Amino acid sequence: MKVFVTGASGFIGGSIAAHLARAGHTVRGLIRNAGQSAELQRLGIEPVIGTLDDRALLIAEAQAADAVINAASSDHEGAVQALIDGLAGSGKVFLHTSGSSIVGDASGGEAGAARVYHEDTLPEPTADKAARVAIDQLVLKAARQNIRSAVLCNTLIYGDGAVAGSASVQLPRLVRQAQKSGVVRHVGSGGNTWSNVHIDDVAELYRLALERTPAGMFYFVESGEASFRDMSAAIARAMKLGEAQDWPLEEAQKEWGYEMASYGLGSNSRVRGERARKLLDWQPKRTSVTDWIEHDMKVEK
Numbered sequence: 001m002k003v004f005v006t007g008a009s010g011f012i013g014g015s016i017a018a019h020l021a022r023a024g025h026t027v028r029g030l031i032r033n034a035g036q037s038a039e040l041q042r043l044g045i046e047p048v049i050g051t052l053d054d055r056a057l058l059i060a061e062a063q064a065a066d067a068v069i070n071a072a073s074s075d076h077e078g079a080v081q082a083l084i085d086g087l088a089g090s091g092k093v094f095l096h097t098s099g100s101s102i103v104g105d106a107s108g109g110e111a112g113a114a115r116v117y118h119e120d121t122l123p124e125p126t127a128d129k130a131a132r133v134a135i136d137q138l139v140l141k142a143a144r145q146n147i148r149s150a151v152l153c154n155t156l157i158y159g160d161g162a163v164a165g166s167a168s169v170q171l172p173r174l175v176r177q178a179q180k181s182g183v184v185r186h187v188g189s190g191g192n193t194w195s196n197v198h199i200d201d202v203a204e205l206y207r208l209a210l211e212r213t214p215a216g217m218f219y220f221v222e223s224g225e226a227s228f229r230d231m232s233a234a235i236a237r238a239m240k241l242g243e244a245q246d247w248p249l250e251e252a253q254k255e256w257g258y259e260m261a262s263y264g265l266g267s268n269s270r271v272r273g274e275r276a277r278k279l280l281d282w283q284p285k286r287t288s289v290t291d292w293i294e295h296d297m298k299v300e301k
Contacts, residue, residue, distance in 0.1 A: 093213065109187030183242070
């Protein structure tokens with residue numbers, strides 16, 4: 001299958017693209033920086049130089065491909081619309097990457113109600129997340145245009161990316177702050193919990209979805225969950241630092257910004273991904289983020 005992947009130099013997109021190339025697919029990957037071309041070619045990915053604002057390029061690549069995966073941005077409506085326009089009426093697959101902060105409660109690092117969400121009982125989005133949810137809905141509605149569209153809503157992703165120098169979003173921020181300060185910190189008491197998943201299991205799910213997903217499907221992507229208190233404690237042990245410390249939300253926002261501190265690191269985002277297991281026979285192999293942190297996480301000195 002000829003697959004076009006946006007965000008191919010990134011942690012998620014690059015890992016997906018490399019996994020598909022290893023599985024025998026012909027993969028073209030969108031990157032902004034031509035200097036990353038050699039790294040993509042090393043992974044068996046043909047680089048395409050451009051940005052999400054290059055509407056004509058996105059349409060042409062979508063028309064030439066058998067399937068499209070958007071892993072560059074969950075929030076770029078123009079790019080999503082261009083890819084849909086390029087795929088309309090084709091019956092081809094379009095997989096869009098979203099994130100489970102859409103159900104985050106911005107609890108300030110506290111456990112709060114910590115409600116668990118299922119794929120068929122999504123809440124109304126908060127004002128902060130309404131735009132992202134609207135893009136998810138745009139993708140799902142593309143099924144009406146004879147596109148086999150699906151939204152894969154990832155949780156906290158951990159593991160090592162295929163592209164050299166790429167990194168996930170949440171845990172590396174905790175690590176970098178600890179390297180800078182000598183203290184591992186979490187937002188508030190760290191009682192907030194996130195569902196999570198290993199990057200290798202994410203890449204395999206995208207492969208299965210390319211082959212098997214029905215049109216108009218929304219999937220949560222998770223294989224376990226952990227509190228930030230437990231994850232930061234595991235980081236402290238792995239880095240041989242003292243006990244992880246609480247950090248008031250206001251101080252965390254100064255370090256990580258409003259969005260990351262309030263949602264990425266300071267919210268509860270507990271979900272259950274049942275559809276991927278039932279419809280796609282997805283069987284994740286890694287289920288403990290704290291085990292990975294303590295035994296497999298690489299920390300630069």
